[in-house]
Amino acid sequence: MNGRIPIVCLGSGAALNDGRGWNSLLIDGRILLDLSPSAITQIHRLGIDPRTIEVIFISHLHADHLFGIPFLFLEYRIRYERSSPLHIVGPAGLPERIESLCTLAWPELDRGGLGTRIEPVYTIVREEGEYEAAGLKFTAIPMEHFGLSAFGYRFTHKGKTFAYTGDTGEGESAGQLLEGVDVAIVELTHPGPVDDPGHLDVEGVSRLTKELVGRGATVLATHMSETPPPIEGITLCEDGKTYWV
Numbered sequence: 186m187n188g189r190i191p192i193v194c195l196g197s198g199a200a201l202n203d204g205r206g207w208n209s210l211l212i213d214g215r216i217l218l219d220l221s222p223s224a225i226t227q228i229h230r231l232g233i234d235p236r237t238i239e240v241i242f243i244s245h246l247h248a249d250h251l252f253g254i255p256f257l258f259l260e261y262r263i264r265y266e267r268s269s270p271l272h273i274v275g276p277a278g279l280p281e282r283i284e285s286l287c288t289l290a291w292p293e294l295d296r297g298g299l300g301t302r303i304e305p306v307y308t309i310v311r312e313e314g315e316y317e318a319a320g321l322k323f324t325a326i327p328m329e330h331f332g333l334s335a336f337g338y339r340f341t342h343k344g345k346t347f348a349y350t351g352d353t354g355e356g357e358s359a360g361q362l363l364e365g366v367d368v369a370i371v372e373l374t375h376p377g378p379v380d381d382p383g384h385l386d387v388e389g390v391s392r393l394t395k396e397l398v399g400r401g402a403t404v405l406a407t408h409m410s411e412t413p414p415p416i417e418g419i420t421l422c423e424d425g426k427t428y429w430v
């Protein structure tokens with residue numbers, strides 16, 4: 186039976202993948218988890234109005250999680266002008282990275298005075314803690330991802346707790362992030378066992394979500410390099426699909 190909150194999978198692929206769009210998910214039309222370039226084309230395919238997005242959580246500054254920003258800003262300047270502020274959450278260095286991406290992306294528009302800048306309201310996450318963006322209180326927890334400043338996010342929306350790992354290896358912090366949530370959105374880069382300290386494989390995801398699956402929580406796997414075999418209790422995200430929680 187359909188629940189109350191839609192989670193739209195705009196992409197479920199890892200940086201290296203099998204033809205999936207790169208990972209990005211939209212919760213309730215308002216909360217966007219990471220923003221890959223291919224997420225923008227999926228937004229159009231699904232007929233989503235991007236002005237409903239209130240806050241974007243960027244887990245870390247890798248291209249598959251961030252490089253959709255210049256395309257989204259172009260939409261906001263040309264086809265979908267916003268009247269409300271856009272909030273963006275992410276690690277230190279994010280505003281500067283977005284600024285240089287926009288400069289690189291559409292130089293002639295900038296030179297012509299059209300500009301592709303909108304002025305987002307940033308919430309910069311530097312360490313584990315409680316933060317707020319667009320009226321949404323959230324917890325940020327550092328993840329294990331090749332020594333980068335990478336964060337998992339956890340928040341409550343319409344009475345349900347959500348956790349999103351972004352990219353991470355299997356460690357205590359990922360377990361801490363997922364503990365007791367209603368909806369876990371977990372990276373699952375590798376279908377088979379791989380020695381990769383910065384990403385999860387099927388066994389790692391199964392271990393991390395065992396307790397959640399046991400009590401019937403929703404576990405969505407995303408950021409896949411290829412489709413793993415079915416895992417009991419875990420939904421493997423498919424591009425363009427909506428999951429109700």
Ligand SMILES: [Zn+2]
Pocket residue numbers: 199200247249250352408
């Ligand atoms: Zn990634």
Ligand SMILES: [Zn+2]
Pocket residue numbers: 245247330352
């Ligand atoms: Zn990454």
